[in-house]
Amino acid sequence: MLHASRADLAAVVRLLRDEDGFNMCLDVTAVDYLTYEPDRALPPGVTPERFEVVVTLMSHSERGRLRLRVQVPGDDPTCPSLFDVHPGSEASEREVFDLFGVIFEGHPDLTRILMPEDWDGHPLRKDHAMGRIPVQFKGADRQDAR
Amino acid sequence: MTARSSAGAKELLRELGATLRLSESEAAELVSEGPSEDQTMIINMGPQHPSTHGVLRLMLELEGETVLRTKPIVGYLHTGMEKTGEDLTYLQGATNVTRMDYAAPLFSELAFALTTEKLLGIAEDIPPRAQWIRMLLTELNRMTSHLLFLATNGMDMGAVSMMLYGWRDREEGLRTLEMITGLRMNHNYIRPGGVAADLPDGWRDQVLKFLDGVAPSLAEYDVLLTGQPIYRERLQGVGIITAEEAIALGATGPILRSTGVPWDLRRDLPYLHYDEVDFDVVVGSYGDCFDRYAIRINEVRESIKIIRQILDQLPRGDYRIQDKKVTPPPRARIDESMEALIHHFKIFTEGFKVPAGEAYAAVESPRGELGCYIVSDGTSKPYRMHIRGPSFVNLQTLPHMMRGGLIADAVAVISSVDPIMGEVDR
Numbered sequence: 001m002l003h004a005s006r007a008d009l010a011a012v013v014r015l016l017r018d019e020d021g022f023n024m025c026l027d028v029t030a031v032d033y034l035t036y037e038p039d040r041a042l043p044p045g046v047t048p049e050r051f052e053v054v055v056t057l058m059s060h061s062e063r064g065r066l067r068l069r070v071q072v073p074g075d076d077p078t079c080p081s082l083f084d085v086h087p088g089s090e091a092s093e094r095e096v097f098d099l100f101g102v103i104f105e106g107h108p109d110l111t112r113i114l115m116p117e118d119w120d121g122h123p124l125r126k127d128h129a130m131g132r133i134p135v136q137f138k139g140a141d142r143q144d145a146r
Numbered sequence: 147m148t149a150r151s152s153a154g155a156k157e158l159l160r161e162l163g164a165t166l167r168l169s170e171s172e173a174a175e176l177v178s179e180g181p182s183e184d185q186t187m188i189i190n191m192g193p194q195h196p197s198t199h200g201v202l203r204l205m206l207e208l209e210g211e212t213v214l215r216t217k218p219i220v221g222y223l224h225t226g227m228e229k230t231g232e233d234l235t236y237l238q239g240a241t242n243v244t245r246m247d248y249a250a251p252l253f254s255e256l257a258f259a260l261t262t263e264k265l266l267g268i269a270e271d272i273p274p275r276a277q278w279i280r281m282l283l284t285e286l287n288r289m290t291s292h293l294l295f296l297a298t299n300g301m302d303m304g305a306v307s308m309m310l311y312g313w314r315d316r317e318e319g320l321r322t323l324e325m326i327t328g329l330r331m332n333h334n335y336i337r338p339g340g341v342a343a344d345l346p347d348g349w350r351d352q353v354l355k356f357l358d359g360v361a362p363s364l365a366e367y368d369v370l371l372t373g374q375p376i377y378r379e380r381l382q383g384v385g386i387i388t389a390e391e392a393i394a395l396g397a398t399g400p401i402l403r404s405t406g407v408p409w410d411l412r413r414d415l416p417y418l419h420y421d422e423v424d425f426d427v428v429v430g431s432y433g434d435c436f437d438r439y440a441i442r443i444n445e446v447r448e449s450i451k452i453i454r455q456i457l458d459q460l461p462r463g464d465y466r467i468q469d470k471k472v473t474p475p476p477r478a479r480i481d482e483s484m485e486a487l488i489h490h491f492k493i494f495t496e497g498f499k500v501p502a503g504e505a506y507a508a509v510e511s512p513r514g515e516l517g518c519y520i521v522s523d524g525t526s527k528p529y530r531m532h533i534r535g536p537s538f539v540n541l542q543t544l545p546h547m548m549r550g551g552l553i554a555d556a557v558a559v560i561s562s563v564d565p566i567m568g569e570v571d572r
Contacts, residue, residue, distance in 0.1 A: 024393050026508075027534040031521050038502040038524050054519065056506060056534070060393075060407070063414050067506060088396025090165075091542050099228075109167040114221040114571060117170060123229055124530075 001067045003046050009070050010080045010106075013055065017085060022057040022066055025086030028093050029054050030100045034074070034126040050074030051102055055082065055089075072102055081107040099124035164545040166207050166217035173205055186214055193222050197302045197557045200567030204544070204556070211552050216545035220538075223571035231531035235497025236262050239528065241334045243518070246533060247569040248331055250291040252284050252323075253511035254533065254569075255336040257518040260417065260507035262338035265500050265522050266472065273464040276340035277418045282456045283326065283335065284509070285449045286353070289360065290319035291512040292442045292449075295564045296367060299439060302561040303380050308370055315363050322356045325349060339473050340466025350457060357450050364446060372440070381436035385547035385559035388433060395546065396539045399514025400445070401563065404430035404437035411510035423455045435562040442512075442564075471498050497526035513537050513564060535569040 004012045016022040031052045033040065040048050049071040057066045072079050081104035082089040093104045094113040101122035104110055112119065121128050166188075173188050192203035201222035207215040231242050239262070243254040263269040297312025320330045326349055327335040327342070335342045371377045387397075389405035402409055410427040412420040428444040430437025466473050474493045475486040502524040508517035514536030523529040540563055547559045 025396055026398075026515060027396075027517060027519070027532075027539075029519060029532045029534075031530045036521075036523050036529060041503070056517070056519075058515075060409055060414075065415075065506070065508075086396065087394050088539060088542060091538060095538075109165075111169055112221075114224050116221070123226065 001069065003043055003069050003071075006070055006072065006079055009053075009055075009068070010082060010085060012068065013057070013082055014085045016057060016066065020059065021061040022059045024058040024060065025055065025082060025089045025092075026058045026065070027054075027056040028082065028089045028096060029056075030072075030096045030102055030124075032100060032124065032126045046071060051077055051100060053079050053096065053102060077101055078103045078105055080105050081110075083107055098122070101125065164215055164549040165542075166205055166215035166545070168205070168217065170205070170219065191556065193219075198560055199298065199565055201571070202541075202560070202565060202567055204560075206548075206553065206556070208553060211554070213548045213551050213553055213556060216548045218541045218544050220541065220567070220570045223567050225568070225572060227572040228531055228533065231528055233527065235526045236338055236500055236528065237493065237497045239531065240337050241332070243531075243533065244332045244334055245568065246535065246572055247511065247513075247516070247537070247566050249294050249566050250287050250512050251331055251333055252287040252336060253509055253516050254518075255333065256280055256284055257507055257509050257511075257516050257533070258520075258531075259336050259338045260509065261505050261518040261520045262500065264505035264507055265503055265520060266338070267501070268339070268467060268469060268472070271469070272340060272467055274419070274461045275463040276465050276467070278456055278460045279341050279345060279465060280336055281418050281420065281423075282353075282453060282460070283323070283333075283341075285452050285456070286319060286323055286356075288512050289446050289449045290316045290323070292446045293319060293360075295442050295512075295561075296371075296439075296446075299561045299564075300371065302557045303377060305371060305377065308367065311363065311366065311370070315360050318356050318359055322349075322352050325352050337466075339469065340464070344465040353453065353457065357453060360446065361450060364443060367443060372443070378436060380555075380558055381434065381439060381562075383432070383434055383436075384551060384555045385435045385562055386433050387543055387547050391546055392433070392543065395542050397514070397543045398536050399510070399512070399540065400438050400441045401514065401540055401543055403428065403441055405433035406431050411508060411515060415508075417507070417509060422459070423452050425452050435558050438562040438564075445512075499524060499526050500528075508534070511536055513566065513569075514540060533569075533572060535572060537563075537565040537567075537569045538572075541565055541570060 034050055042048055051072040053070040053072055055068040079102055093107055096102050097110050098112045098114050099122055187208045189206050191206055192198040193201040203219040205217040206213050227246055231239055234242050239258055240255045243258045244251040246254050293312050293316040297309045300308025324330050327333040389407050392402045392405045406429055408427050408429045413427055425448045428441045430441055474490050479486040480490055500522045502522055504521045506517055506519045508515050516536055517534035519532040520528045521530040548556055
């Protein structure tokens, strides 16, 4: 497990790919730590922020995985995209953008992937409560409940 | 091999890439204008197309019958599994994840259980019998999943008899699973701490009956499909992807192996007791649809090999960990002990608490690396549950496989990726 700053992320991943053989990006996901209560195990020098982008890398030659964690503040949810290093991160980054609202700078096509294009909000954020959002249908007339 | 589809593809629109970067609303405007002479045409395939394996929609940019760029659009089946997972206890979590990949549900359960056990710190203490039962079940499930692929692949190619045969053999596999777990799908059989119940009486005969039935069927499939000129013509040289592309795009499973990369988690990062059984990793060489078909049909054979070894080596012992925190007391104890009754009640209402932390565990599902990432905050519900679905990532390879091919081959390519939409649209 490794921690990286937002500015370094792309460079670190590129270095890991070229120097250490972490040739595949398995997954990009995120965690919203808004309501997390216990102490977060972070190394000294890393300030906890609301979002954490988690990148899982795979090395076929070393037969191992590596987890990179990046702190992303809630008032500025941006993070550099890994598309240039690993094009396979594209769909996962779109998913994180869709469900958490983290904006990946440099992503070629950052649009919603799971939710409809005109959906409001980001469902996996902790302040997006379950079951409280009226189901949105396109072009359906609103009818008062009888 | 004549690389029919890749002939003109190399030079075709290389600078623009294979993925269509156009939002749905922009595409709708283009369609309403109608194509002019000098324009390419954008058409939609799906989400109701019978060969898109569920609700997958493809936006295809066509020039004549040639596919230039593709954009897979998912999200029609959005079931909110990850959000739901945050609201269910670890004990209930398996019922949730088992609904994701409906062709191979036991793998999702296994990934979830392994991650939870890592967080609990009991991964080393799971009884061997439970681990071997898990292997038996997942290998049976891999066979039914690949048989489903063979059936639908045949159907997509117009080989309707293959569809019937594949379904027939899968049915026997599901019967075996039903006998052991009680259900044909959504088993909730592999749970944190072990498995839900021990193997029932007569399970060995049923498993052997299934294996003995499938082996001659596979020889039949070889006659029906593998050597059949029309079938080969439709698959060979179609949907080619290189090893570099597959690695860059994060593809795993048969797609990666079809390009010649011998990567199988069961052998390379062994989990359960896979390092104690002998099997081969099937690898292709051209990275085309036929290789992916051949890999899957041969993986069924490898699974048969593994299951026969499991039948020989299955140890006796507990089928779940005897850890009072995780395992409910035996039924007989509840009648005689108030403590046991309270304990039973608490485990099934509140669940068990999991120490704070995070863990990732992955298994080789029929479609590739199926990973589960859980962040725990010390309560009995996961703070964040994420599934790395292989189908979801593998779908990105579609545009690269389709580029320069014919629209008629698109069906073959989609089928060869074998996406399960329940896992893509989680």
